[in-house]
Amino acid sequence: MAWVPKFGGGAMQVATVNGVADKLKAVSGELEALGPAYAKYLVPDGGSHVPRCIARTTRLSVHSFGIAFDINPEHGGYWQYGLPRAMDEAAVREKGIALVYRNKVPLEIVRVFEKHGFIWGGSWYHFDGMHFEYRPEFLALKAIMEK
Secondary structure, three states, rough: OEEOOHHHHOOOOOOOHHHHHHHHHHHHHHHHHHOHHHHHOOOOOOOOOOOOOOOOOOOOOOHOOOEEEOOOOOOOEEEOOOOOOOOOOHHHHHHHOOOOOOOOOHHHHHHHHHHHHHHHHHOOOOEEEOEEEEOOOHHHHHHHOOO
């Protein structure tokens, strides 16, 4: 599918199961409608369907299943940025290191993704501000819990 073509985005490989590609296409159109000021957060993208493990782990990333998408990594902070290369999640906990939250992704972008069933990695303790994954069941559960 074409990712924000009006902003010069490229082709994305995503799953078609459960309508993920259709949802991401709708997200793309709505993000373009926000205007060109948002383009720098979206292009270049950080990748979509790439079979791989989560950084510094042996666990499969949801990118492996074609349901995750990263926007421009320059603007979405990641919890491991700034840590020594050899330091993993266990070492951070063991040493009691406080993570420094860094994120520049506008909330308007996050809301468009959430409207279409994507959750945002920027809201996690081990934050990944560039990362969105199609998990509509999480948002449905959140809505129930907020009632």
